[in-house]
Amino acid sequence: MRKISIFFWITFIFLLAFIGLGASYFLSLKYLKASSNIRIEKRFNFISQTLVWQLNKTRDIQKLSKDLEKIDMVLMTYPKEIIKVLKGAKMLKRRVMPLGEIILLKYDNDYYIFVKSLGNTLLIKDISSAEDYKILYTAIFAVMMILLLVVYILVILKLRPLKKITKEIERFSQGHLDIDLDIKSSKEINEVARALTEAAKSLKSIQDSRRLLLRNIMHELKTPITKGRITAEMIDNPKQKERLIVIFEKLNSLINEFAALEAVNSKIKPNFEKLKIMDILDEAINIGMFDKKDISITVKSNPYIKADYKLMTIAFKNLLDNALKYSSSLPIEVIVEDGSVTFINSGPKLDKELEYYTQAFTKEHPKSGFGLGLYLVLNILKLHGFKLNYRYSEGKNRFTVHFSK
Numbered sequence: 286m287r288k289i290s291i292f293f294w295i296t297f298i299f300l301l302a303f304i305g306l307g308a309s310y311f312l313s314l315k316y317l318k319a320s321s322n323i324r325i326e327k328r329f330n331f332i333s334q335t336l337v338w339q340l341n342k343t344r345d346i347q348k349l350s351k352d353l354e355k356i357d358m359v360l361m362t363y364p365k366e367i368i369k370v371l372k373g374a375k376m377l378k379r380r381v382m383p384l385g386e387i388i389l390l391k392y393d394n395d396y397y398i399f400v401k402s403l404g405n406t407l408l409i410k411d412i413s414s415a416e417d418y419k420i421l422y423t424a425i426f427a428v429m430m431i432l433l434l435v436v437y438i439l440v441i442l443k444l445r446p447l448k449k450i451t452k453e454i455e456r457f458s459q460g461h462l463d464i465d466l467d468i469k470s471s472k473e474i475n476e477v478a479r480a481l482t483e484a485a486k487s488l489k490s491i492q493d494s495r496r497l498l499l500r501n502i503m504h505e506l507k508t509p510i511t512k513g514r515i516t517a518e519m520i521d522n523p524k525q526k527e528r529l530i531v532i533f534e535k536l537n538s539l540i541n542e543f544a545a546l547e548a549v550n551s552k553i554k555p556n557f558e559k560l561k562i563m564d565i566l567d568e569a570i571n572i573g574m575f576d577k578k579d580i581s582i583t584v585k586s587n588p589y590i591k592a593d594y595k596l597m598t599i600a601f602k603n604l605l606d607n608a609l610k611y612s613s614s615l616p617i618e619v620i621v622e623d624g625s626v627t628f629i630n631s632g633p634k635l636d637k638e639l640e641y642y643t644q645a646f647t648k649e650h651p652k653s654g655f656g657l658g659l660y661l662v663l664n665i666l667k668l669h670g671f672k673l674n675y676r677y678s679e680g681k682n683r684f685t686v687h688f689s690k
């Protein structure tokens with residue numbers, strides 16, 4: 286299951302808050318509009334019952350205007366405005382009475398009452414129905430939205446250093462121990478960054494000490510091996526001479542494998558070069574001191590690949606050694622093609638899956654070395670982005686290195 290970023294969740298939560306706030310705003314306006322319509326209708330019904338009677342009772346327009354102002358009604362007196370409203374207004378309700386007729390109109394969000402009674406016509410504007418509440422609610426909504434947006438931005442800015450911490454941890458996992466976590470943020474994030482920095486420094490110190498120790502050990506071992514190899518050349522007995530040379534070469538090869546193991550475990554970036562596959566294979570045969578008559582090489586293509594010469598040589602050497610060691614008959618076969626190299630030997634099928642044999646210190650037989658052969662091969666190929674596949678067919682084991690990434 287794909288893991289979702291905390292920034293996504295925070296954005297999602299704030300987006301829900303924005304949507305909820307917006308929905309609340311529109312629902313509130315809808316409710317207030319409905320309430321306003323009910324209030325206006327009740328007001329219209331009340332005025333309908335009293336206004337016609339008032340007009341028939343008095344002819345004093347000024348007195349009537351003052352009485353109307355007391356109940357938030359304004360008498361329209363300008364003919365042009367009256368005509369404009371009557372032409373453009375929408376009729377909402379009409380009420381016919383014995384003494385006259387009253388019509389409720391709406392024009393530009395304002396409500397008007399048009400009165401016809403015994404030859405008199407009046408247009409009255411209801412100033413109490415002005416929708417000032419919309420402005421107030423819109424202002425409150427805008428302020429809340431701005432505050433919510435400011436809080437969201439502040440939260441994102443506070444958590445932004447987490448992205449830098451993630452990138453540095455990724456670099457750390459790739460073997461770069463000099464991580465930069467000098468972060469100025471909240472207390473909790475600063476504490477995490479400080480703890481990671483201290484852990485990285487501690488691990489770097491341990492790794493440097495281990496690397497120095499291994500280098501010193503390998504250096505100290507190489508000196509007597511080299512001297513022993515030179516001394517072996519001086520022995521007169523050919524049989525003993527050859528035996529000692531093989532022993533010292535084997536020891537030297539083991540030291541080189543330990544160096545490769547250290548490089549793999551330390552995740553050191555390979556020194557990529559443009560190399561011919563056959564050049565790597567020839568060097569692998571040379572350092573493994575294999576008898577060429579035991580290896581049948583078929584070259585269908587000899588392409589260039591980008592690889593670390595030393596590491597790939599050790600990988601090929603281990604595959605050759607593995608094929609020779611467990612083959613029921615010689616020679617073994619090596620097929621070089623465009624994009625792959627296949628190592629083939631006769632023998633029984635592997636008892637377990639390939640993953641089992643590519644684990645460190647996996648030994649099927651007591652005399653099969655340290656059990657690091659295929660483990661080294663797999664990890665060297667991983668450093669290069671190459672793949673190792675195993676297939677059994679026609680009584681033969683086939684280990685194939687695929688160079689396509």
